[in-house]
Amino acid sequence: MSSTDGSPAAPRQRLSRDARQRQLIDTAWRLVREEGTEALTLGRVAGEAGVTKPVVYDHFGTRAGLLASLYREYDSRQKTIMDAAIEATPATLAGKAGAIAATYVDCVLGMGLEIPGVSAALAGSPELQKIKRDYVAGFMAKCRRVLDPFAAGQAIPAAGLWTVLGAAEALSAAAAAGEIAADDAKAELRDAIIAVVGRSGGA
Structure with a gap:
């Protein structure tokens, strides 16, 4: 697909593993701040961060791993x-x-x-x-x-x-x-x- 001026569209940039982990941790802190630790599930973090659940599981393994x-x-x-x-x-x-x-x-x-x-x-x-x-x-x-x-x-x-x-x-x-x-x-x-x-x- 090309952009409207005829140049190729820039590919979506993928975050490095470290940058993704930083994003997920920041998302988790925000959830805890706004809704408390009860709201902190890996699925919820995935949804808020705009990634799939396997991405969050890959970084933390379990909810306990995220809390840790x-x-x-x-x-x-x-x-x-x-x-x-x-x-x-x-x-x-x-x-x-x-x-x-x-x-x-x-x-x-x-x-x-x-x-x-x-x-x-x-x-x-x-x-x-x-x-x-x-x-x-x-x-x-x-x-x-x-x-x-x-x-x-x-x-x-x-x-x-x-x-x-x-x-x-x-x-x-x-x-x-x-x-x-x-x-x-x-x-x-x-x-x-x-x-x-x-x-x-x-x-």
């Missing part, structure tokens, strides 16, 4: 932003605690209510539970590495790290839902981190 991809992307983004913020802050407890608190809350706010929904959906299978456990272990290890030097030579107890994680999840979710201000969530989380270190022997 979303969570890993969020985890990678949070790690990159948090590491940069921690590196850029003064070597003080208040500075490091503030960097952890601010980036945790900002990353959740950047995803709106999507990431709490995806996180909750991770409880749906052993595979997804493992992904979340790995994320938790990584976050706690980062907190220990950054905060232990301020604990007067004492290692922060595991219970203290769970306190930090619980506060981070609850406060950021409340901020994402508009129940508290983002700055209040960051300040409260920073103070909670400082308190945990203080109980572990820090100043």
Whole structure:
């Protein structure tokens, strides 16, 4: 078929595999944002992206695989932003605690209510539970590495790290839902981190 000016019509451009995966993930995030994780099926993603179901199955395999991809992307983004913020802050407890608190809350706010929904959906299978456990272990290890030097030579107890994680999840979710201000969530989380270190022997 020729175009109206007599030149051949340009062939439809096929996306590379990486570009297609990016399109499908972006589509999935939009569905979660607009309709919640209940709407997230491979068939629905295919329809919204304008591709056939086999294309989506080829990229993710199962719904669990798609959820895992979303969570890993969020985890990678949070790690990159948090590491940069921690590196850029003064070597003080208040500075490091503030960097952890601010980036945790900002990353959740950047995803709106999507990431709490995806996180909750991770409880749906052993595979997804493992992904979340790995994320938790990584976050706690980062907190220990950054905060232990301020604990007067004492290692922060595991219970203290769970306190930090619980506060981070609850406060950021409340901020994402508009129940508290983002700055209040960051300040409260920073103070909670400082308190945990203080109980572990820090100043």
